[in-house]
Amino acid sequence: MPAESRHRRLLANRYQLTELIGSGAMGQVYRAEDKLLGGVIVAVKFLSQALLNKKMKERFEREATISALLGEKSIHIVKVRDYGVDEKEIPFYVMEFLQGESLSDIIKFHPLPLSRFLNLARQICFGMECAHKGILYQGELCSIIHRDIKPSNILVTQDSALGELVKILDFGIAKLVQSGGDQTQSFMGTLAYCSPEQMEGKELDSSSDIYSLGIMMYEMLTGDMPLLPENSSFGGWYEVHHYVSPQPFNPTLKIPLGLQNLIRKCLEKAPQDRPQNIGEILQALEQIELAAKPVYREEKEQRFNFPPTLPPDNRPEFGSRERTISVSLPAKEVCLQSQWPKDKPQQKIVFPHIMGSKDGPFASLWVMLEKPDILTSIASIRYNQFLFIPTPHPMILWITVLYHREHGPRWLPCYLDLKTLQGQQLTRALGELGNYWILFFALEDPNKCERAITASIAPTQCERLKDWGMQSQNIRPGKPQISKRMLKRELDKLKPKIIAKLESGVEQIPSNV
Numbered sequence: 001m002p003a004e005s006r007h008r009r010l011l012a013n014r015y016q017l018t019e020l021i022g023s024g025a026m027g028q029v030y031r032a033e034d035k036l037l038g039g040v041i042v043a044v045k046f047l048s049q050a051l052l053n054k055k056m057k058e059r060f061e062r063e064a065t066i067s068a069l070l071g072e073k074s075i076h077i078v079k080v081r082d083y084g085v086d087e088k089e090i091p092f093y094v095m096e097f098l099q100g101e102s103l104s105d106i107i108k109f110h111p112l113p114l115s116r117f118l119n120l121a122r123q124i125c126f127g128m129e130c131a132h133k134g135i136l137y138q139g140e141l142c143s144i145i146h147r148d149i150k151p152s153n154i155l156v157t158q159d160s161a162l163g164e165l166v167k168i169l170d171f172g173i174a175k176l177v178q179s180g181g182d183q184t185q186s187f188m189g190t191l192a193y194c195s196p197e198q199m200e201g202k203e204l205d206s207s208s209d210i211y212s213l214g215i216m217m218y219e220m221l222t223g224d225m226p227l228l229p230e231n232s233s234f235g236g237w238y239e240v241h242h243y244v245s246p247q248p249f250n251p252t253l254k255i256p257l258g259l260q261n262l263i264r265k266c267l268e269k270a271p272q273d274r275p276q277n278i279g280e281i282l283q284a285l286e287q288i289e290l291a292a293k294p295v296y297r298e299e300k301e302q303r304f305n306f307p308p309t310l311p312p313d314n315r316p317e318f319g320s321r322e323r324t325i326s327v328s329l330p331a332k333e334v335c336l337q338s339q340w341p342k343d344k345p346q347q348k349i350v351f352p353h354i355m356g357s358k359d360g361p362f363a364s365l366w367v368m369l370e371k372p373d374i375l376t377s378i379a380s381i382r383y384n385q386f387l388f389i390p391t392p393h394p395m396i397l398w399i400t401v402l403y404h405r406e407h408g409p410r411w412l413p414c415y416l417d418l419k420t421l422q423g424q425q426l427t428r429a430l431g432e433l434g435n436y437w438i439l440f441f442a443l444e445d446p447n448k449c450e451r452a453i454t455a456s457i458a459p460t461q462c463e464r465l466k467d468w469g470m471q472s473q474n475i476r477p478g479k480p481q482i483s484k485r486m487l488k489r490e491l492d493k494l495k496p497k498i499i500a501k502l503e504s505g506v507e508q509i510p511s512n513v
Contacts, residue, residue: 010035012084015044015094031097041097042081046090061091066144069135071096074474076127078155078167098167100157103220107151111223111253116164118289121217122282123166124154126473128213129278131168132206145204149212150193151219159477163421191237192225196269199238206278207271213281214266214274218246221255226267242269258288290360331357331437335452340368340441348443352398352414354425355437363429363436365400365412373410374440374450380404382438382455383502385494386430387487388468392478394418396427396468397487400438400455403502412438413491415484418472430457431465 009017015032022029027047034040061083071079082094103120106112112120131144146153148170159165189198195211198204218226226246229236246267249260262284268274275281329337334357340346350367369377380402387397400412417423430436440451457465 011044011086011092015042017044032094034094043095043097044092045095046086046092066135066137067093067095069137070131070144073135074127074130075476076123076166076168076473077130078169098155098157100155100167102152103154103156103216104151106156107220107223109223112220114221114256114259114292117217117220118285119164120154120156120166121220122285123164124168124213124216125278125282125285127166127168128206128209129282130474132209132278143206145206146209146212147198147204148189148193149209149216150190151216154216191232191234192227194237194241195271196241197271199234199241205271207274207276210266210274210278210281211268211271214263217263217266218249221259221263222250222253224250226263256288256292258284258291262288329357331355331359331362332452333357335364335437335439336449338366338439338449340366340446346443346446350400350412350414352416352422352426354422354429361425361429362433363426365414365436365438366441367412367438368441368443368446371442371444371450374442376404376407377402377410377440378451378453380407380410381502382453383498384455384457384461385498386461386465387490387494388464389483389487389490390471390475391483393480393483394468394472394475394477395480395483395487396423396465397491398426398430399491399498401498401502403499409499409502411495413488415487417480418469418475419477419480424469424472427465427469431462431469434459434462 014036017030017032019031030044032044068080070077079096134141134143153169155167157165193212195208227240229240383401385399396416398414402410434457439449442450
């Protein structure tokens, strides 16, 4: 059936096709309304009639199954909702309909600034890492190789909780890496982004996707391709991918040297010379982000653009000559020079904040009390506990207790939303550093930090924090308020046990809700 004749057709007595929105070698994609769900907009993909043979139908069915499994495992991979065959025996599957902008359109005229690049690149890596680690398919753990990583297969959507949310599209030419499997070695992919081994039709592993990612990262940062053939034929691209060194980076773009080196390593001709997994790239990107944070100082007659590592009270207004705190100072000095934020009420409250020092970001709790209570708190036993709930919304309850045998416990609970940048940063800092700072401000004089003390986190809790942070990447956002209420109920149940622990010295309290 010609693509145009499908318009306005009711598919499977459920999906009302409305318009053709895309087509490619594998088939056509339509916008449709799911009548069973009250007209919810979905995308329906049909297998191209030119590929209608038994082998390709089986591949298409496998594509739908793989995509469905991957989409359930990572929020950074498009989700598949249904699969079927129409009356002409043409296979189709139904995907979530995404509104956004492809990465190819975003970088068409301007390269990305470093901060946006790091945000998008990290999310792309999370999706790829999920696929590479594998899914259970027909009883086996199978690694999924995308085989066509490129900007047009990356969609950037807007999410109320996360801001920009990356979705990787088209696992239609993904290949199951199964030991002993009967696999074809035919070439599939996009020439400009293909690894040398992919052009040779060899068996692929994750390092092939890493090569394609390296080309895309170069393009994201520069707006140019790292490799350009004399002509766009297969032979021309084969030549440059195998024998030509990537173009040097334009020095005027001021791309960090560490990031340049990372991309060059991804573009190595031999697979064994590239990063061996996406985890290595994520780790390198994190170090690059930390190293790229500048030392902030006074500036005049321009807007300030402070990162979340500085306290909000130290972000001066336009043209202000207010003194700022340099992140080149030690953590304790940064704490003691801090002032209570102007947008926070001057009352007995506590809130978490990510701060910056010469040693990098660190987690902190900001507390306002009366001066006598601060002195009591300084002399108290410090205890912390972390509770995690994955659904309906991934959330951590960060509990700090300052226990004084004469005055009793002072509870300092905070919530960390793992679908926000601050929540992710705080969780990472807590898990990796194993400690945090508590800043005390007096109600009588909130203009300066009265005292700053540290609290240590047990190694087992640090490992849990790291695991929860990673786990939350693959969980759909839900309703944060419901998770908060559930965590608060758990805290109310735990309070007697925590007090008993502090009085008796017992060490173990459950931390997973």
